Amino acid sequence: MLVLDELRSRYPEQELCFSLRAEAGEITALIGPSGAGKSTLLAMVAGFARVDSGRLCLDGRDLLPLPPAQRPMTTLFQDNNLFWHMTVYQNIAIGLSPSLRLTAAQREDVEQVARQVGIAALLQRKPASLSGGQQQRVGLARCLVRQTPVLLLDEPFSALDPALRFELLDLLRTQTDRLGLTVLLVTHHPDEAARVADRIAFVYDGHILEQGDKGLLSAPRTPALQAYLGR
Structure with a gap:
């Protein structure tokens, strides 16, 4: 299990703090408005952005002391x-x-x-x-x-046509199941999250405001998520 426990980064304009648990064999979709902190969350996990406090563990192993190249994860961006x-x-x-x-x-x-x-x-x-x-x-x-156990995907398919996006999302789902990967997927498309994610985390203003299973997309609890989904 990948655990983010009050993983915090302080900037002059914003303080970000994330708590999340992601299981092996599951895809967790990170959704939310632009500038909410989704990509920064991935960068903190990968070691590309500073972390001021909190815990980051994989199966009980502390990852924060490790430089990016030694962390058991791989990142894929929209620009491949x-x-x-x-x-x-x-x-x-x-x-x-x-x-x-x-x-x-x-x-x-x-x-x-x-x-x-x-x-x-x-x-x-x-x-x-x-x-x-x-x-x-x-x-x-x-x-x-x-063959790293964790995949960090930052809108990797967003520039593609819908049919191609869904084709590659289905491929990601297949490989996640086959290899037992832990996947964090940043997406601006709730339909992508609904198609492949096991868990949803709604990132808003530097925090995870709501998280749960895919039912969150049909029954959002907070006004911010309702507004994001156009409800």
Whole structure:
């Protein structure tokens, strides 16, 4: 279980404080208005933003002393950060070794994850020749090949057409179930949360104002969430 216990960061214009529990095998969708603190929450968990106080633990292990590279998690952004001069194979493989010197077992891991996300036929192509949906599959494959227990996803599919968004969300759901991942998914689309999330957390003004199962979307309790959902 990933636990955020009053994870706090203080800025001159805002103080953020988050408490959340996310189980293995579950997707927790973080929804809320722009500027509420959703992306900052992910950055605090990943180690990219400072934390002034509180606890961050995974299965009882304190993660706060660890630098980002040593935390057992992988982050995927809307901009998938692909290397345009590399092939799809190399873009996935770099998640395992920056030098691209892979063992035979690692090469098989790259090919296996490519098959799982439906890009096995694209391994020798460059990202510029791929569609937006294919590029995001490559980014997701690079996350999965690292085999970290936690995935942090910051609106990774928001620039795609609805049909492609739902296709990749279903793929994420399948991989979460198969691998027992703990996923935090930032989204501006409540329909995405309704489709794949096990838990919903509504982030508002630097805090998690409401959280619960998907029933939260049909029965919001606070005026802020009601307004966000257009109720």
